[in-house]
Amino acid sequence: MPDELLRPTIGTPVDLSVRPWRLMSQTYVAFFGGVIASTVIAFLNARRLGVDAVKRRLILLTGLFGLVAVGAVFVLLDGDDDMTSGIRVGTRVVAVLCCLVQLRLQRPMDRAFQLRGTDYGSLWGAGIAAAVGGAIAELFVLLLAARVV
C-alpha cells in the first residue's frame, strides 16, 4: 500500500535572501496609510513569505471590500462639517479591521518563516512610501467616486 504521508509535496525551494516584514509593523502602515497602503504591503509581504495564490487574491479582495467600505463611510458622513473627523476615524477603523484580516491570512506562512530562523527586513522605507502613496491614492479614488456619484 503506498504511504500517502511519505509522498513528496514540496515543490519550490525558499530563497533565504528574501526578507519579509514583521506582521505587527504592517499595522502602523494600515493606521497611517489606510486600506490601499495596507493592501499593497500585505500583498507584497505575502509574496515574500510564499503565501499561495488563493490567499494572496483574498488579501486583494479584502482590500477591495475595505475600499468599498471606506467609500460607504465617506458617502454616509459627507456633507456635514462636524463629520470630517468622523470620516477620518471611520476610514482608519475600516483600514485597521482590513489589516487584521490580511494579517490573519499571512500568519501561517509567517510562522513557517520564523521557524526557518532568518531575519526580517525593515519596513521603514517601503512602509512610509506605501502609507503616503496609499493615503493620496485613497483620497483620489474617493474624490473621483464622489464626482461620479
Added chain:
Amino acid sequence: MNEPFEARLQMAGHWLQLGHPERTLVELQGLTGEAALDYRAYLFRGAALHALERNSEAIDVLRAGLSQHGPVLAMFHVLGSALRSDGRLPEAEAALLQGLSIDPNEPDLLIGYAHVCLAAGQAQKASALVERAASYAPESAAVSAARAQVAFALGKDRDMHRHSTEALSHDPEDPGARALHGTASILTGDARSGYTSLASAAASQPGDADLRAAAREAKLINHPLMLPLRPFARFNPLVVWIGAVAVIYGLRAVGLGPLSFVFAMVWLAFCVYSWVVPPLVRRWINRKWGS
C-alpha cells in the same frame, strides 16, 4: 582500525554531543588513511559543519559519505537538515524520503521531514509526521519539541507551551527545549519565565546569535519601564488602538467632551511613550550586554 584513531573518532562524536562542533572538526583533521574514510568521519564532519551553519560544505561532505558508504540513515537525517537550513526544501525532502524508503518508521527521519514541511508552511502534514514518530518513540524529547514547533506553526500558543514544558521535563538542560519554552512563555504572556528560559538557552549556546537576540528582547520586555506597554505585548496592538478610539469617540458621543479630551491626551502621551521608551531601553540593555 588502530586504537588512537578510534579514540579520536569517539572524541569527535563526544564534542558534537556537547555542543562544540569546532572541536569535532579539529579532532577529525587528525584522522588519516582508512580512518578518515570511516562513515562516522563523514557523519560527524557533516553534522559539525551543519551546526556551524556552513551548510553547503556539510551537504558536500554528507553526499560524499553517502556515495562512499551507501545509505546510512543518520546521514540522510543530517543531510536533510542541512539542505533545509540552506533553503533547498525539495532536495531536503528527497533526501529524507530516500532514508524513509529504507525505514518508513524511523523517528528521527520522520521528525526531520516534519521540520522540512514546517519550513514549507505545511503544518498539518508536519503534525501527522510527528504523531507517527511519536507512536514509535513516545517518550522522546525530540517528539515533544517537534510538537511544540507544530503548535507554533498552527498558531496554538498554549499547546506550544504545554509541549515545550514536556520537552524540558525530558531534558531540562537541552538549549533547544529551553528556547522553545522561552518563546512559548512570552507568547502566552509569562514574560518572566520566558526570559529565564531564553537566557539560560543563550548562556549554554554562546555561539548562537539568534538565541542571544531573543534573550535580549525578553530582557527588554521584562524591564520595569516597559511595564505600561504590557497590553501591547499581550494583545494585538490593533485591538488596543481600536479600544482607545472607541473610548474617545464613545465619551464624545454621550456628551462627555472634556473627559474624552483628557483621555485622548493621556492616550497620546502613552503612544509617545510606546515609541520613545523601547528604543532607549534596548540601547541601554545592548550597551550593558555588549552587542
